[in-house]
Amino acid sequence: MQKIGNQIQFSKSKDDIEVEIFPAPKSKDKLTLIIWIIGWTLCGAAVVVQLLLYGEEFTREQTTYLLIYLSLWTFFEFKVLNAFRWVKTGKELIEIKDGTFTYTKMFGKRGMPAVHDCSAVSKFEYQESTEAGILNDINRSIWIVGGEVIQYQTERKVRRLGMKLPKKDALKLEELLNKHLGKQQANQRRN
Numbered sequence: 001m002q003k004i005g006n007q008i009q010f011s012k013s014k015d016d017i018e019v020e021i022f023p024a025p026k027s028k029d030k031l032t033l034i035i036w037i038i039g040w041t042l043c044g045a046a047v048v049v050q051l052l053l054y055g056e057e058f059t060r061e062q063t064t065y066l067l068i069y070l071s072l073w074t075f076f077e078f079k080v081l082n083a084f085r086w087v088k089t090g091k092e093l094i095e096i097k098d099g100t101f102t103y104t105k106m107f108g109k110r111g112m113p114a115v116h117d118c119s120a121v122s123k124f125e126y127q128e129s130t131e132a133g134i135l136n137d138i139n140r141s142i143w144i145v146g147g148e149v150i151q152y153q154t155e156r157k158v159r160r161l162g163m164k165l166p167k168k169d170a171l172k173l174e175e176l177l178n179k180h181l182g183k184q185q186a187n188q189r190r191n
Contacts, residue, residue: 001152007170010176015187016097016133017180019173021162023087029142030087036143037080044073055177058064090145092161096180099188101154103161114159118184124177127160139165 001009002129010019025033051058051066058066089108095101101121104111126149140147148160162170 004172019094021092033142080143085146116154124152125172126174127151152161
């Protein structure tokens with residue numbers, strides 16, 4: 001296994017390559033995520049307890065407000081737990097071999113691979129974030145699974161990979177993927 005930075009591992013043969021990209025948040029970011037999960041979970045639990053114990057004393061408007069709050073709380077609880085699971089067990093798996101390009105976002109040993117013929121995959125390109133200001137900050141934050149920086153196109157769909165990679169590592173990965181994709185595409189043209 002060879003490495004690019006501290007997030008990317010790859011193994012390659014003549015024309016084939018397998019790349020794994022792991023999340024590598026800073027220790028303080030992991031701690032922030034854990035504190036956020038605990039605090040957010042306690043907030044939701046407190047509201048549920050209030051509804052269960054004192055729900056009959058609330059007016060209809062107060063109950064409606066709390067139910068709306070709980071629906072939003074549930075959405076964000078799912079998001080932050082998903083991010084925690086990603087930090088603990090997630091990885092991106094990229095394979096270019098036998099004329100196919102496969103990208104899988106994996107949680108543990110599970111993931112849904114997206115498989116494409118190499119001839120239908122465009123060149124990989126590093127892309128700065130398309131959002132500006134606070135949207136960029138949110139996308140790159142620890143509690144969001146996202147922040148992909150390498151863009152490619154398949155069957156008229158623009159796709160991205162390489163979550164939260166530093167620019168230096170992303171550019172090296174882009175070069176490596178383009179080299180192996182080019183080899184696979186050349187082999188397909190010959191056959």
